Amino acid sequence: MERFAALLDALVLTPSRNAKLELLADYLRETPDPDRGWALAALTDGLDFPAVKASLIRSLMAERIDPVLWTLSRDYVGDTAETASLLWPESAGDRMPAPSVAEVIDMLHATTRSTAPTILTDLMDRLDVKGRYALLKLATGAMRIGISARLAKVAFAQAFGVSVEDVEEYWHGQVPPYLPLFDWAANGAAPPRTDLLPLFRPFMLAHPLEAESLNLAEFAAEWKWDGIRVQIVHVAGETRVYSRSGDDISGAFPEVTAALDRPCVLDGELLVRGAHQGGETGGAASFNALQQRLGRKTVSKAMLSDYPAFVRLYDLLIEDGEDLREWAWEQRRARLETLVPKLDQNRFDISQVIEAKDFDELAEIRARARDEAIEGVMLKRRDSPYVTGRRTGLWYKWKRDPLLIDCVLMYAQRGSGKRSSFYSDYTFGCWNGDPDAGAELLPVGKAYFGFTDEELKFLDRHVRQHTVAKFGPVRETDKSLVFEVAFDSVHASKRHKSGVAMRFPRISRIRTDKPAHEADRLDTLKGLIAD
């Protein structure tokens, strides 16, 4: 447990992704089974002990400290587990030896509501302050220390010198403490079997198109729909919907999950029914509508009928146990076209191939797409296999040109990682009327990329020399610098004072030539709302 506690602490305090990876990889390599597997599960939210909840911690503490002192402490620290770890009375005399992670897991697994207080107390008494923190975080399943499943997989691959794609592929069917996975990666055993489980297969991704033109005899074009990319897997009677990161989102989209009953692995865009993208024939609502459905554990009936979801299919990876990923796109597409009519028409359709005689005609069609609120065009090599990640030369995304608006820099915040100490996160605003008639700037967005290192140095210097107030890590500037901000779309938002929220804003140009009062007004931005 000490090693795990030290790992947790180091992960909390290490801002850089690479350093986190290294810490995790070292731990996974150096820690024996089954501790490392349990630790991995704990870090990626793979553990749940129903008998141990935050309320149990509070009641244990109520027996040990005055309630007023507890509340004052908890409010200050801001985290129940950490507060309890700090306030837990150190046991007099020698502690019992600290338990291993596996011992802790075994004991916690065996708890019931009635035995939980005694078992947790016993464990707490055997640990020091860091160990107690790790124990409570592990037991309540609320790590929240910024380790994504993806990061854990990359660290796992790094630890044992195996490919991340393989780790992604084999990981999904495994349960903690992942012994077959470690056996494969660390000891060279045969990899775990994956064909009988509804597993996630890593996505194939596209590069932005930079070439002036492509030969449409080699490349097929499809619309780029503005939803979320999903993979739907059906094996042995079970269906799962996975997001791009490989997270299982089946629970949030039960109607889609229930609709697939054929053994296959499909790649497509999850959308909500509507007439926003591509009009009536496009059949899809805006991303904003889909957002109502995202991030939910359970879905109400109203949600299901107000925002019905469906999947627009792009690709077919596996059908009836036959792995098609090595096949050419054209062949997979033919299989997909044969399959789609056999699927539930309410929940699945196919992403149409755009018919264009040459690239110029395609460019024309794409130019019209903004009116239809479509994100852009995908170009896929007709002979491309389905390969994980971004492989050069196979798939391209040709997004429509961004929207532009001139905004005024209002606030700047220091960045993290290699940008720490630079003011690199910028909040910018538009005028809520005529600036010469006393209008004010209202923040409309925040961006932290789009500029070169040289421009970053310029911006950092500008912020330091034009600061009018400081709020912790944030500086307010004198609002004298204009940015041309590029963004993909803008939506009405009740959450923002300005009433708008931009998608993917980035700094497109620094307009030192433009005086602040000539920056755009909020009305101009609102005119671009496409909800």
Next chain:
Amino acid sequence: MGIHVAPANVWIDPARPVETALVTHGHADHARGGHARTVATPETLAIMQLRYGVEAQNEVRAAPVGYGETLELAGGVRATFIPAGHVLGSAQILLEHAGERVIVTGDYKRRADPTCPPFEVTPCDVFITEATFGLPVFRHPPIAGEMAKLLAARENDQGRCVLVGAYALGKAQRVIAELRAAGYRETIWLHGAMERMCRLYEDHGIDLGDLKAVAGVPKAALANSIVVCPPSALNDRWSRRLPDPITAMASGWMRVRQRARQRNVELPLIISDHADWDELTQTIAQVNPAETWITHGREEALLRWCELTQRKARALALVGYEDEDD
């Protein structure tokens, strides 16, 4: 703005210039320049002179009072300066008037500190105590363990340096002295803002070993070294001249993870020059005053403790002494 001692018309640690100021110690929030007359220990006066420069010194009529010395003030008030164990020169001030004894602690701690004499428990009727770390979550661990963490970080990461953020007055010198006590003999590198205060400590007989300024030293020469800077320089452009520094901070606040995280500290060192919760409560119990007045910090929890232990106590709403960097 400080504590007014009415019968003598003097102020303790006033925030604005006054006729006569009694100053507990040299930290900027307690010791300000510009008073017509400043009464403090010789060490505190030397620190103030260093901080407020020669011009200020001319205005200041400095009245040094050694530890244990008693000063007769107007209105029959007697003031005695007693070691507080906080930083070099820090004192509690015992005020006696009409048979009543009041102690103003200023800032204090109870741990051993090689750079200043220890806090002396002195009986009194009214004990006016600070409460910077007045929450039961604050328990400062023994300093030896923190030093071991610092030395291990330097040892484990070859090619990098450890950059320790520490208050320029007191904390920095204590950390350096403790490193020496732990057997660390290498040059310790200093941010420019630290140099003069370290010299002042050395002039007062505190051996800090070999110290050198970072300015102008090539990056490579600083690999595997320990560099000490003020907390404000930790994430500043200044630190870019160092070889991939491991950011450490010596502060009592480091006991709480989020506080370390907010300051981008990778290596939190829980080292404080203030009393922690156990020291605060232990001190009140030992002094055992008829009344405890609690000044700056988290007074609510300490008030609650007094209530639970049936001690008469009240909070004085003194502003301006918050010690974010300790």
